Amino acid sequence: MNMPSENIATKNPILKKAKPGFFHTLALLIHPEHIRASSLVFHRTFGLGGMALLLFVLQAVSGILLRFVYEPTPAGAYDSILFIKTEVIFGNLVRNLHHWSGMLIVVIVFLHLLRVFYTQAYYPPRRMNWVIGLVLLLLVILLNFTGYLLPWDQLSYWAVTVSTNMLEYVPLIGDGLKQAIRGGEEVSGPTLLIFYNLHTGVLPAALLALLVFHFWKVRKAGGIIIPSTKNRDEVQKIPAIPNLLEREIAVGLALIAFVLLLSIFVNAPLLERADPSFSPNPVKAPWYFSGVQELLLHFHPTIAVFVIPLLAAAWLFSFPYMKPGLRSPGVWFYTRKGQQIVTVSAISSFLITVVAIIAGEYLIDFQAWLPGLPEVISNGLIPLMIWGLFLFGLGYFIKRKFKAERTEMQLWIFTFMLVAYLVLMFAGIIFRGQGMALTI
Ligand code: HEM
Ligand code: HEM
Incomplete structure (x- = not known):
């Protein structure tokens, strides 16, 4: 599907030059001064990489707020979630926001991967960035998975129990791996502490560090992938600010509005307090692992x-x-x-x-x-x-x-x-x- 060959840079009235100021300089931290005109076309990226970044920022902000009240112990975790839901001003909204954007980020990052794959942006000079991207996807899934346990209700306790049970079948190291991740035989206090530290410390730090590298690689490759063309309008360079920034802000605001509405009207699930002696039936892994759980029924x-x-x-x-x-x-x-x-x-x-x-x-x-x-x-x-x-x-x-x-x-x-x-x-x-x- 090729770009319409309109003169993007001259016919579009929104394309303009901004006066340099504080925000201009700030935006230049993550954008080059000039970009190719045709990279503004929405269907090239659907803004998915930027949406993933914004969702990560939302997760970091809401997660830090939740940390002020959340208690990572089996005796206190569930009560601290109840306290956040019922006593803390806007606590329920912040928890819902963290929950829904935590789910959405997995979907958006995955869609971003599909966009990258189906436009073949994995070939040199972007090859290394594909590999970095796969590690980013793994980190996002691990962040979601470690967060899953923290409410310490029946859903989270048993979902993490079946998922970590799967590790047993890794040849040679399976048992050791399972015990290391659980901090013992069963999912218990040490597991919660390990997951909490990974979730609110190690994994976000690793994701942030790798993201810096990811964006640097996009810049080094000369921006996003564009089919080779001789059309001068499409390869023409235009100022990134405000042309790109305005579009990013529009997509960002729409995304925030969507997540806010979802969080206002739909509560994040919370079942009864975790009971290690009573397993519900069926016990399902978190949704993104349920394909692997399904495979287990056949092989x-x-x-x-x-x-x-x-x-x-x-x-x-x-x-x-x-x-x-x-x-x-x-x-x-x-x-x-x-x-x-x-x-x-x-x-x-x-x-x-x-x-x-x-x-x-x-x-x-x-x-x-x-x-x-x-x-x-x-x-x-x-x-x-x-x-x-x-x-x-x-x-x-x-x-x-x-x-x-x-x-x-x-x-x-x-x-x-x-x-x-x-x-x-x-x-x-x-x-x-x-x-x-x-x-x-
Ligand atoms: C991509 C990044 C992240 C994802 C995908 C994510 C995902 C999740 C999920 C799915 C939950 C369970 C929510 C629930 O049902 O109640 C959760 C809980 C939690 N997360 Fe995150 N999170 C992320 C980043 C962070 C960060 C950076 C922090 C703090 C520095 C944080 C702090 C917390 C806390 C304290 C809880 C327990 C409160 C609760 O369960 O509502 N998270 N996270
Ligand atoms: C938290 C996760 C991620 C974030 C925040 C992120 C962010 C971004 C952003 C902002 C861009 C610039 C263009 C665009 O928006 O599409 C980009 C490009 C790119 N991303 Fe990601 N990304 C993430 C995960 C991934 C994953 C999972 C993959 C693939 C396995 C990937 C591979 C790439 C590649 C190859 C490019 C260059 C694309 C091109 O030149 O057209 N990224 N990423």
Whole structure:
């Protein structure tokens, strides 16, 4: 999808030059003096990176306020949340704000990753920034996860219990890792203290440090990715302030209004006080991990919790290091063929994953079919290899049918993984009931 070739810099009445002043200088701390005119077009970024940054600032401000009252002990945590909700002026609003923007930041950062991927902004000179971005995503998820435990209610206690139980299946170090993270055998006082310190100290500091590096890399690459063009208007440089700043402020205010309205009308959940002796049924992991929890119902735990996520992560970190595609990057979905491949990949992944979940629930039982073998082979390596061969065959078919080049095949693999994970995640969140049985 190419930019309309209007004369952006001269026809747009908003484009102007600001008089240098205090705020101008402040804004220049995170912006270059001049940017390319076409990088202002909204569909290039949808403002998602900036929104993620603003949400982090909101989290830091509301989190610091919550720290004044929150008590990180099993005896005091739940009561301090009740106190924030009922006694502290605007306490409930601040807690809701922290809760909802904590959820929203995961979604926005993920959408930002999709934007970056589908405009191929992972090729040099932005390759390293893709890798930094993946670590940022991990930090945001860890921040959300460590925050999840802090209210110390039945929801948070048991969600963290099932999620940390998954670590047991990491080969060799699983048990030690689980105990180190919990600070003992069970989720208890030491776990809360560890999570609190990670949540309000180590992780935000790490995120902040890495963000500085992330923005510096954007600047070093000469701004965001723009498809190569000979149109002089599109490559023309214009002052970033106020042209870019005004747009950022508009998007920022809209985002703040949305989060505020959500926080005014919808309370963050709070169930009964955590009771380690009574487990609700079903116990679900936080929503972003429920795809992994769903995988556990179909594969041996070592495959579901360790091998499959490791393979997916290895691919995500390494594919930008393969030889770049032949055309110039920056166009949404790369080529017309790329668009078709993404559509075919999304539809086929959706159907295949839905059928596999239903078949896994009612028909397939490798363990019963191959009773002589250890479970890690019968219900682990064998189905994994069958899936591997099936996907390889499907990929080969797509490559031949579309005469797809490297970047287009990357679109196929990524979209397939993405849709499969989303289906697994929603199946886990919506369609799993008592005893994690499928309830349609
Ligand atoms: C990206 C950054 C962050 C995310 C995604 C995040 C997420 C969360 C989540 C999901 C909760 C549970 C909210 C609830 O249901 O009650 C929480 C609680 C909390 N967070 Fe954060 N947080 C972030 C940054 C921070 C920072 C920087 C601080 C403080 C310096 C902080 C302090 C707290 C405190 C004190 C609580 C317990 C109060 C409560 O649960 O309402 N957070 N956080
Ligand atoms: C807290 C998390 C993050 C924040 C605050 C953030 C912020 C930003 C901002 C403000 C930009 C400038 C352009 C834009 O807005 O799109 C940007 C660009 C970029 N981000 Fe992020 N980002 C985050 C996470 C990620 C993730 C998860 C990835 C991918 C794995 C990523 C990869 C990139 C890349 C490659 C660019 C350059 C894009 C281009 O040149 O078009 N970032 N980021």
